[in-house]
Amino acid sequence: MAPEDFFTQMFLQPLPSYRWAIGKEHGGNVLGLDDLKNNALLYTAGVGVASDDAPREKAHELVNKMCADLSDFAKSVGGDMDFVYLNYAGSEQDPLSSYGAANVEFMKEVAARYDPAGVFQNRVPGGYKISKVE
Numbered sequence: 365m366a367p368e369d370f371f372t373q374m375f376l377q378p379l380p381s382y383r384w385a386i387g388k389e390h391g392g393n394v395l396g397l398d399d400l401k402n403n404a405l406l407y408t409a410g411v412g413v414a415s416d417d418a419p420r421e422k423a424h425e426l427v428n429k430m431c432a433d434l435s436d437f438a439k440s441v442g443g444d445m446d447f448v449y450l451n452y453a454g455s456e457q458d459p460l461s462s463y464g465a466a467n468v469e470f471m472k473e474v475a476a477r478y479d480p481a482g483v484f485q486n487r488v489p490g491g492y493k494i495s496k497v498e
Contacts (some may be wrong), residue, residue, distance in 0.1 A: 369418040372411050379404040394471065396447065396464035404445060407434070408452035428454075450492060460497045468497050 381403045387393045397404075409430060411423040431454075438444040448459040460468060471494045475485065485495040 369414050370411055370423055371414065372409070374407060374409040377406040379406060394463060394467045395449075396462070396467050400445065402443075404447075406449050406452060428456075453492070458492075458497070460492050460494055468494065472497075 379397070379400075381400065384398055384400050388398050392398045409427055411427050413420055413423060435444065446462050448457050448462045450459040453459040460471070463471075475482075475494050479485065482495065485493050
């Protein structure tokens with residue numbers, strides 16, 4: 365395994381605290397961010413492999429370790445939050461559960477109203493399914 369076998373990417377997206385009050389004024393948001401008091405930062409990280417024989421499992425392991433280290437640091441400075449943004453979530457994460465019980469219930473009600481046959485929950489492969497959230 366050599367460094368040139370891999371390429372990495374990370375980007376950060378600020379979530380300034382002034383957004384939370386604006387969101388509440390307009391009925392809240394389904395992401396469950398209405399009660400945050402501070403600025404927040406979303407991040408996503410990825411690693412690509414330069415060839416088919418590069419050790420993908422090791423790359424995945426290292427990205428997961430970096431994410432765990434970042435989470436530990438955030439906790440150590442009081443900057444952690446349970447929220448996982450669905451668009452940036454890894455396959456091992458459960459982002460919909462992080463949106464809060466009330467929002468999960470709301471999404472289930474909307475799914476039942478607009479997709480009573482459960483087509484998007486059962487017949488569309490992949491993705492995170494609100495029907496799977498407990």
